[in-house]
Amino acid sequence: MLDKKKIKEKLESERDVLLEQMKGLGRLNEETGEWETTPEELEFPESDENDKADRFEDFEARSSMMKPLETRLSNILKAIKGINRESFGKCEVCKKDIEMTRLEVNPAARTCKKHLDSISEES
Ligand SMILES: [Zn+2]
DSSP states (O other): OOOHHHHHHHHHHHHHHHHHHHHHHEEEETTTTEEEEOOOOOSSOOOSHHHHHHHHHHHHHHHHHHHHHHHHHHHHHHHHHHTTSTTTTBOTTTOSBOOHHHHHHOTTOOSOGGGTTTSOTTO
């Protein structure tokens, strides 16, 4: 029997940690519900082209950090939503309970360890 309460707490704290990280990288667009990466706050007015290029690279780096966080957040939100469903914590492939040890590491897991590679966690 899965300890859903414990899993839910874990999911919620993970969600909060993720949100904090994402807030450091960008902001949530209230209209689209999507996260947008924002460039680092400017401390000095742009001085030369080199500076601009650096900031652009930095922005790229920030966007590429944001994407996996966004994917993870959406998995977690889905898991929180579905936690009271009968199917929660069951492998999408074999329909058996997902190992508690696996859920502890990744509460948003959708498959058991055996079927780890069967479903992309990104989707
Ligand atoms: Zn399975």
